[in-house]
C-alpha cells in the first residue's frame with residue numbers, strides 16, 4: 123500500500139522493543155491511529171521531537187488495512203506549544219485534553235471537525251490566561267461529547283422535555299437537566315446543585331456561539347472543581363467507562379502542595 127500524508131496530533135507514545143516506539147495519535151484524515159516509529163527511541167531519533175505528546179505534526183505512514191499498527195516513515199513538527207512545555211499547569215490541561223481523546227475516541231473513526239477542535243483547544247491552552255484554562259477544558263469536553271454523539275441536554279428537562287420549568291439540577295446518568303417536578307416524582311438520580319446546572323448551560327451557550335468568554339474566572343476553586351467533576355462524571359457515564367485522567371489528578375496534587383488556584387475568591391478546599 124502507498125504511503126499517505128496526514129496532519130497528526132500526538133496523544134501519547136510508548137516503547138516497543140529496544141529501539142522503536144508506538145505513537146498513538148489523532149490524524150486529520152484517518153481518525154485515531156497507532157503508528158510504529160522504527161528507531162524512534164534512539165537519542166531523539168530520525169523523527170526528532172515530532173512524536174512527542176502534544177505536538178501537531180505532519181506524518182507520512184503506511185495505513186494498515188483492517189486495524190493494527192501503521193508503519194511511520196516520516197514526521198515533521200507543524201505546531202509546537204512552547205508555553206505549554208514551560209508551564210506545568212498549562213501542560214496538565216493540555217495533557218488532560220489529549221488523554222480524554224485517547225480514552226474516549228475509538229480508533230479509525232475519522233472526524234476532521236474533531237481534529238480541528240482538538241488543535242484549536244490546544245492553541246487556547248497555550249494562549250489563555252491561567253484563570254481561563256478551566257473554561258477551555260469545559261468547552262472542549264462539550265465539543266468532544268458532541269463529536270461522540272452524546273451531547274448533554276441542557277436546553278430542557280431530559281425526562282419530560284419541559285423547557286420552562288424550574289431546573290432542579292443536572293444528572294450525569296440521564297445526561298441532562300432535570301426539572302423540579304421530575305426530580306420530586308422520582309425515581310432518584312443523583313443531581314448536581316442548581317448553580318452547577320446553570321453554569322453548564324452558560325458553557326454550552328458559549329460552545330454554540332463559538333465564544334471564548336470565560337464563565338469560570340469569577341468562581342472559587344471549589345466551585346470550578348464542581349463543574350469539572352460534573353462534566354467528568356457525565357463523560358464517564360455516557361462513555362461507559364471509568365476515566366482516570368492522570369494529568370488532572372497531578373494538577374490537584376500540585377494545587378494542594380503550593381496553593382495554586384487560590385488566585386480568585388476563597389479556596390474552600
Ligand SMILES: [Zn+2]
Nearest residue numbers: 279282301304
Ligand atoms: Zn421534567
